[in-house]
Amino acid sequence: MMSLGTLRQDNSGNSYGRVMSADGKVIAGAEDTDNHSRQAYRLSENDTKMISLGTLRSDNSGDSDALAISPDGRVVAGKAETDNGDEQAFVYRSGDQKMTGLGTLRSDGTGRSEANRVSADGEVIAGISQSDTEFRRAVLWVRDKVTEEEVIIDKGKTGNAIAETGKTAFSVLDLYQSALYSLSESRCQIGDSNYCVGAFSQFDNVRSNHRVATGIFGAFRFPAENWVAGASLNFANNTRLTDGYDTRGSNNPGVGAYIRYQENKDNTGSGAELSGAFLNQDVTITRNHLKNREAGRGDSSIKAYRFKAAVNYGVNLSETTQLIPNAAISHHNVTRDGYTENSNTNLAATYGRMGNKSTDLRTGLDIRQALTPDIDLYGGAGIDINLNNQRDAFISRVNYIGTYTFDNGNSRNVKPYAYAEVNINMTANSAIGINIGWHQTDYTNDAAQAGLNYSYRW
Structure with missing residues (x-):
């Protein structure tokens, strides 16, 4: 030696x-x-x-x-x-x-x-x-890659910040589930006319997240008068997400379409409908920034789609009151793409894809009440019963710190919903609709909606 x-x-x-x-x-x-x-x-x-x-x-x-x-x-x-x-x-x-x-x-x-x-x-x-x-x-x-100074990072608090990012992610996804539902149910009020065009605006809120989208829709009646098809297109023009999430002003369009069969123009008798909708939103996500933990930032996208097959049967209880029992099978998928932080950090976190797929059986009862010859009140309530659910947990990994996994607990097996709408016929060819709604989401949040629409038909 x-x-x-x-x-x-x-x-x-x-x-x-x-x-x-x-x-x-x-x-x-x-x-x-x-x-x-x-x-x-x-x-x-x-x-x-x-x-x-x-x-x-x-x-x-x-x-x-x-x-x-x-x-x-x-x-x-x-x-x-x-x-x-x-x-x-x-x-x-x-x-x-x-x-x-x-x-x-x-x-x-x-x-x-x-x-x-x-x-x-x-x-x-x-x-x-x-x-x-x-x-x-x-x-x-x-x-630090820029200043070359030694930056101290609290490992425990970094884990807490990442967990907080995961918790808020679930409410953001629920907002887009609500927005997806609103878009897929948007309808131009064609009545017993052959053509309809119009504009609509919809507000959706889940916890501290809200979104306002404005768009146009249209519908037409086939030569076989029992069949109607329509489509909608909207853009988010005011979105406020929970702390750490930002849409960066991006305005990707959302699209929806449907085709419906109704035995009679007044909505009595049997009816069936196929519908679908798609949303896509770019987001920037920033970790909660407190002392001794980095505020890493990255870019991702939220994608959502829904398909629904529904049947109904309308019954007139009187000249002014109509009941419409209905049932549907729907499938939706709301996901946030995986991403890696690309700024504001020396130890970039990588996040896995997260989201929720759900197939539900919907049963409900709608009612139409004619208040006056020109004003109709619509309402409905029911439940979505979960038939199959697949969910990706929130997963993040930071080199030298560890891997974090967070789930928001079991999804709801039964999710109630309710809505109400007033339609006002301004003229023989034009109508205004005002609606409100509420439903429970996959991640146990309450989603609220409100909307305003204008239809011109001939």
């Missing part, structure tokens, strides 16, 4: 080899000095003597210790005394004049910390630190 000596001029005292590079060419540890302290050193095969790394004191006195080294031996980390007597984490990079203090989680920078791991590329250092609450917490120090 070969003696490495010490940092004393006469080479006396004790020395300790703590860590070694992957190829064995660099060693780091702690050795006695002439002032009776023990300080960190680094020694490579090309050095004629060990290099003292000093301490974090202004006069370089006190103790220090090397506890970790990168595989290539270029980066050494450990702990060293500061001017106030605390031991704090340090990093030394090959070529530096002296070690760099990494600080602590405390607001005033005091307290104890220690670095005990270095990543393969030397850019990430792991350790522990005291916080303002006196607890010792697992931390990372990451070298």
Whole structure:
């Protein structure tokens, strides 16, 4: 064996080899000095003597210790005394004049910390630190790609921020489920005419998320007068999502279409309908930004579609009252694409695809009440019974920190809904409709809707 000596001029005292590079060419540890302290050193095969790394004191006195080294031996980390007597984490990079203090989680920078791991590329250092609450917490120090400063990250709080991003994601997806339902049910009021065009605006709200979309719709009656087909197109023009989610002003169109058979023009007798709708929304998602955690930002898309096959049977109870029992099978899919953060972060989180597929059996009862010859009141209520549900949990992974999985619990097996609408015939050819609605969503939220539409028919 070969003696490495010490940092004393006469080479006396004790020395300790703590860590070694992957190829064995660099060693780091702690050795006695002439002032009776023990300080960190680094020694490579090309050095004629060990290099003292000093301490974090202004006069370089006190103790220090090397506890970790990168595989290539270029980066050494450990702990060293500061001017106030605390031991704090340090990093030394090959070529530096002296070690760099990494600080602590405390607001005033005091307290104890220690670095005990270095990543393969030397850019990430792991350790522990005291916080303002006196607890010792697992931390990372990451070298900023722009400023090259060492940024401290609280691993636990980073996990909390990611979990919060996951919790809010479910309510955002529920908003788009509500918007999808609203679009798929948008109808031009063709009445017993042959053609109809119009415009509509719809408001959807789930928790702290809301969306206003405005669009146009139309319908026409086939030569076989029992058949009607129609389509709708809308654009979101005012969307406010929960903290951390932003639509960036993007306005991808939503589209809906349907074809309906009705035995009689007055909606009595048997009826059947096939309908579908599709939405697509680009979003920017930012992690909750608090002290000692990064506000990573990335781009994703929310996609939603729905298909429904419905049957109904209308019965006139009187000249002014009509009951319409109905049933339907519907399938919807609302998802947020996976993405990786691309800004505001040195440790980018990667998020898996998340969303919900559900096939439901709907049973309900609608009612039409003619209040006057020109004003009709519509209403309805029922339930969606879950037949099959497949759900992707929220999953995120951050290198050096870990993988986080979050689910919002079981989806509802029975989801009630209700709506009401007033249609006012302004003239023989034009009508205005005002509607409100409510339903429970897949992720146990309450969705509220309100809308206004205008139809011109001939």
